[in-house]
Amino acid sequence: MRDSLGSVRTVLLLGGRSEIGLAVVERLVRQGAREVVLAARGGVEEVPSALRALDATVHSLEFDAEAADTHTTTVAAAVDLVGDLDVVVDAFGVLGEQSEYDGDPLAAARSATVNYTGHVSVGLAVAARLREQGHGVLVVVSSVAGVRVRRANFVYGSAKAGLDGFAQGLADSLHGSGARVLVVRPGYVATRMSAHVDPVPFPATPGQVAEAVTKGLRSGATTVWAPGILRPVFTGMRLMPRFVWRRLGR
Amino acid sequence: MSRPTLLTGWGRTAPTAATVVRPRTTEQAAEALAQAGPRGALARGLGRSYGDAAQAAGGLVLDCTELTGPPRLDIASGEVTAPAGTSLRRLAAHLLRHGHFLPVVPGTGHVTLGGAIAADVHGKNHHADSSIGAHVRSLTLLTPAGRTLELGPDHGDTELFWATVGGMGLTGVITSVCLAVRPVETAHMRVDTDRTADLDSTLELMERTDQAYRYTVCWVDLLARGAATGRGVLTRAHHARITDLPAPLRREPLRHRTKAPLAAPPWAPPRLLNRWTVGAFNTAYYNAAPARRRGQAQPLGTFFHPLDAVRGWNRMYGPHGFVQYQFVVPFGQEETLRHVVEGLARAGAPSFLAVLKRMGEPTPGPLSFPRPGWTLALDLPAEFPGLAGLLHGFDERVLAAGGRLYLAKDSRASAEIVHAMYPELPAWRKARERTDPEGVLVSDLARRLKLV
Numbered sequence: 129m130r131d132s133l134g135s136v137r138t139v140l141l142l143g144g145r146s147e148i149g150l151a152v153v154e155r156l157v158r159q160g161a162r163e164v165v166l167a168a169r170g171g172v173e174e175v176p177s178a179l180r181a182l183d184a185t186v187h188s189l190e191f192d193a194e195a196a197d198t199h200t201t202t203v204a205a206a207v208d209l210v211g212d213l214d215v216v217v218d219a220f221g222v223l224g225e226q227s228e229y230d231g232d233p234l235a236a237a238r239s240a241t242v243n244y245t246g247h248v249s250v251g252l253a254v255a256a257r258l259r260e261q262g263h264g265v266l267v268v269v270s271s272v273a274g275v276r277v278r279r280a281n282f283v284y285g286s287a288k289a290g291l292d293g294f295a296q297g298l299a300d301s302l303h304g305s306g307a308r309v310l311v312v313r314p315g316y317v318a319t320r321m322s323a324h325v326d327p328v329p330f331p332a333t334p335g336q337v338a339e340a341v342t343k344g345l346r347s348g349a350t351t352v353w354a355p356g357i358l359r360p361v362f363t364g365m366r367l368m369p370r371f372v373w374r375r376l377g378r
Numbered sequence: 379m380s381r382p383t384l385l386t387g388w389g390r391t392a393p394t395a396a397t398v399v400r401p402r403t404t405e406q407a408a409e410a411l412a413q414a415g416p417r418g419a420l421a422r423g424l425g426r427s428y429g430d431a432a433q434a435a436g437g438l439v440l441d442c443t444e445l446t447g448p449p450r451l452d453i454a455s456g457e458v459t460a461p462a463g464t465s466l467r468r469l470a471a472h473l474l475r476h477g478h479f480l481p482v483v484p485g486t487g488h489v490t491l492g493g494a495i496a497a498d499v500h501g502k503n504h505h506a507d508s509s510i511g512a513h514v515r516s517l518t519l520l521t522p523a524g525r526t527l528e529l530g531p532d533h534g535d536t537e538l539f540w541a542t543v544g545g546m547g548l549t550g551v552i553t554s555v556c557l558a559v560r561p562v563e564t565a566h567m568r569v570d571t572d573r574t575a576d577l578d579s580t581l582e583l584m585e586r587t588d589q590a591y592r593y594t595v596c597w598v599d600l601l602a603r604g605a606a607t608g609r610g611v612l613t614r615a616h617h618a619r620i621t622d623l624p625a626p627l628r629r630e631p632l633r634h635r636t637k638a639p640l641a642a643p644p645w646a647p648p649r650l651l652n653r654w655t656v657g658a659f660n661t662a663y664y665n666a667a668p669a670r671r672r673g674q675a676q677p678l679g680t681f682f683h684p685l686d687a688v689r690g691w692n693r694m695y696g697p698h699g700f701v702q703y704q705f706v707v708p709f710g711q712e713e714t715l716r717h718v719v720e721g722l723a724r725a726g727a728p729s730f731l732a733v734l735k736r737m738g739e740p741t742p743g744p745l746s747f748p749r750p751g752w753t754l755a756l757d758l759p760a761e762f763p764g765l766a767g768l769l770h771g772f773d774e775r776v777l778a779a780g781g782r783l784y785l786a787k788d789s790r791a792s793a794e795i796v797h798a799m800y801p802e803l804p805a806w807r808k809a810r811e812r813t814d815p816e817g818v819l820v821s822d823l824a825r826r827l828k829l830v
Binding site for chain 1 (some may be wrong): 381382384389391392393394395396417429430434435436437697698699701760765766769789790792822825826
């Protein structure tokens with residue numbers, strides 16, 4: 129259960145190796161979470177170093193984003209391990225290179241399966257459980273890339289746009305159920321996944337994103353941007369004329 | 379089944395959803411309990427517990443406030459029997475018409491009789507009269523299996539009776555209560571008021587004069603710093619006799635006026651109550667109190683329930699709600715009390731409803747809160763930065779001093795700390811298992827603190 133000051137007992141991380149996801153989990157554990165489930169393909173055998181020294185039990189769970197037919201079972205397995213899911217962090221994804229996708233439509237479609245439809249099936253499975261238990265938060269890691277899709281990474285961006293819309297709709301459908309959704313829109317975050325991308329203005333670290341998420345969890349926000357400056361920046365970006373937007377190199 | 383409803387405690391934090399039904403009779407309550415699903419069921423009263431004691435996420439909540447009916451007062455035996463949904467306010471008004479009063483009243487009259495027993499509430503007379511459980515002659519408990527049990531301190535399953543007193547509603551649904559009542563001559567209190575300059579003089583005055591009064595309580599200014607830390611306004615009282623009243627009041631000494639309550643605004647901005655606004659209020663309140671006044675006749679409502687004059691005062695804490703912190707430490711552990719008071723003053727924690735009280739004899743209830751010693755209750759905005767760490771530090775000091783937290787107020791303690799504070803928890807669980815072997819009864823509090 130979430131307590132009056134925002135501490136929770138259990139966390140499920142979908143995308144158990146995600147650096148952003150693990151940074152969120154680490155903060156939640158520091159604030160009192162005692163049971164963690166890391167769900168990833170092949171499970172997460174070794175407890176990540178950031179969680180090792182902390183006072184929490186870490187469980188590993190097999191989770192394949194592309195195997196939609198297993199997602200309900202995955203959520204049930206997490207519940208069997210730790211009971212009520214207080215916070216579920218949905219942080220899995222692949223970034224990829226637009227130039228490679230251009231020549232490999234199949235790879236592009238696979239990335240879209242992970243970045244969009246995988247979240248749809250597991251998101252609905254999580255929502256059903258949160259609705260049943262009458263409380264809990266689903267944190268969906270979206271991206272500014274989905275706020276206005278850029279030609280430099282439109283396969284990734286379009287999947288994030290879909291995910292962002294899905295998460296908002298899910299949030300509305302859960303209104304009044306005791307469960308809620310927090311949509312997180314980070315900008316460029318320096319991680320393994322983004323190592324091949326040149327840094328852009330307003331970069332963030334996983335820790336900064338996690339800080340924004342835990343603040344949002346406490347305040348009851350529906351959306352957080354990381355860093356916060358991206359909110360006004362992207363409000364402006366959305367208004368930029370198409371011919372200018374198209375010419376942006378990135 | 380109807381749509382789920384979001385429920386919180388009086389502190390308005392951590393809402394969870396449950397299906398709410400409103401039984402009017404014991405039969406309807408039994409029918410509802412029989413339909414509880416895998417997420418369990420729980421009785422709820424007027425929702426005055428501060429934390430998550432009266433909510434059951436995803437489960438079935440029996441709102442018992444319509445479980446009412448006329449109270450039956452037996453003047454010869456000095457007992458009143460009433461359905462558990464009756465509010466103490468209504469019951470007190472009924473009793474006063476017949477020259478009687480409740481044995482124990484908590485800080486608000488807006489609690490149900492059932493809820494008062496489930497939390498084993500105490501009042502300003504705890505040092506003299508213990509908590510409400512000590513005055514229960516018998517109660518009727520509806521079990522999840524649909525059986526009704528007659529329980530009392532001297533008949534039936536006495537172990538289960540004491541597990542129910544202070545049992546936070548987790549042993550069954552209390553449907554009716556028989557309570558010993560006290561005869562009174564008037565609907566007034568004879569009140570002595572003293573202002574104290576600092577914590578030492580507050581403690582000293584309370585210690586020295588407590589036994590001379592039936593009711594005592596001290597409001598403490600937790601924002602006063604330096605030499606004034608712990609200054610307070612101590613009020614001590616007896617029930618007024620007719621001869622204590624000024625002449626105009628003697629004609630109808632039992633007349634019980636209830637003023638229509640003012641309503642707090644429906645919404646207040648975040649951080650309205652901060653160290654500056656509360657500090658200004660506290661200073662004004664302290665200065666407005668008489669330095670020393672004797673024998674003032676005060677209406678019962680003014681003395682017992684000053685906050686009931688403002689309906690929905692909890693909304694003043696803004697959208698993020700507030701946390702109530704109440705602990706008791708044994709006599710001789712004044713250092714812990716001082717540590718907490720000074721810690722709060724140093725942190726600038728804006729508490730304007732801090733009350734200090736000396737507790738007396740406890741009841742045998744394994745989860746009943748009161749123990750002989752000093753109890754301090756205070757509330758704080760949930761959004762106050764660093765509150766979690768501050769209170770956790772206090773928890774550990776309280777535990778080390780042999781003290782404990784009050785479950786009806788808690789919304790944030792850890793299971794480990796609470797288990798250590800309530801060593802009789804395993805015995806309580808055993809008694810509970812006899813009425814609820816399937817574990818139907820559950821609350822968010824019980825889940826959070828792993829009580830069941």
